[in-house]
Amino acid sequence: MPIHRRCSHPILKIFILIFVLLVSLTPIPKWCGAQQEVNNWFESGVRYLEIEQYDLALAAFQSIEKEFATSAEIRSLAQYYIGFVHQELNDLSPAASAYQKALALKAPQEVHGNAHLQLGIVYKSQGKLSLAENHLKQSLILLPAAGKAHTCLGDVYLLQRRFNAAKKAYGEGIRLAPEHTESYYGLGRVAEMRNHFQQAMQYYDAALVRNRYLSQVHYRRALTYQKLGDTEQAAAAMAQFQRLKTYEDHTHRFREALYTNPNVPMLYIKLGELHEAHDNLTEAAQVYEAATQVHPSYLPAYLHLGEVFIRQRELEKAARVYEKAAKLAPDNSQIQIQLGVIYINQRQFEQAIAAFQGAIAVDRTAAEAYNNLARLYAGLGKEMQQAIKLAQQAVALLPSAKHYDTLAYTYYRNAEYPKALEAINEAIAIAPNVDAYNQLRAKIQKEKK
16 A cells, blocks of 8 residues: 655644544533543544554544544544545545545534645645645635645646746745745746746755755756756756655655554664664654654664654753663663763753662663763762772773773862872873863873972
8 A cells, every 4th residue: 555655734733622622512421431532532543643553543533433423523523534544545535535524514614624725635636636726725715824725726836837826826835834845846846947947946945955855856956957057066966866766765665664564663763764874863753753652662762762862952852762761671771871961961960870870780880880970970079989989990890091081080070180190191091182181181280280
């Protein structure tokens, strides 16, 4: 079964609130007993949709639709989501049918507006441009601030070669959602088809500023450079297109594999690593986070997610992930060490001390835990004799330059300058080109004099 490319949906959370409101107004016998169960179905459906477990999402929304057979509002909302699931799977005919059912039922304006929007997108994909145009215009009547509807309408006009109308629609899309890529790409296509190649290049570049991973934009840039006679830039853009097209193809294959093999968690790791290899940390984090939800006891997913959050400098998120990992693997000293380092960067020193102590408690050979705890104590100016002992233990376990440096630092902070000088000289002998070691030696020598 073909898998539609993953797209973020702007109304998932809003619809949960709408759903709760509709449910609370629906007269159902013994409602208190049913409310929590149905809420769970709906929230589960949204969660399954977000992590791309489409079969489970579809089952949840279909259950809601059947349970609330007498509530037009809730059935409309459920049909909307049934359509969205089919659309994500690229099953366009069932998607269109579900959206039409949603529109045929009484519902809040947001539900009908988004049903018109998605139905317009489906009809555009099917080449039914008049129907697409009609539904997109209906969407804008109900949701005038929907930038995506303007952009999709621009796509329809472009396919119809109505360039002025397309340009105006894309402009509205940018005004309402200036961070989105698609309208800039559309304006580039309008300019290119009008032979305004320099202007097209400006719009394509603006699109790539917002999303540099879209292979099609690189392809259009390559063709535009060719038309401008710049063969060198055309070749570079084409090479970038080929690289990103390969990336897109591999991503698509992994997602198909995940759909057919949901119980193989390693597939999430491989897909996440593919994103990381292309420095696409946002997508990598989404994949690893989905893995933690689908396989909540699978430790590698947490470790990969935590590392990505650290690379993104999202330390609070990283700490939460490693805290969960520590509960899954309480005997893993490396997780405790990583937690300690995160806590230090957050200036949560007592928690860092506890983390390093926990690492030592489960692994008496964890040299890095001794080293980090010694450094932290010395930096805080507390437990100085203990800091020296910890640093000595780290050196005994692993006599590296880093550990000798910490030992020198603990002696220095305790005003034991001859011992500090001896230790830092050992560090410099191992790694003579590290500026920090030489700077510490200069400080020690100055105090020693």
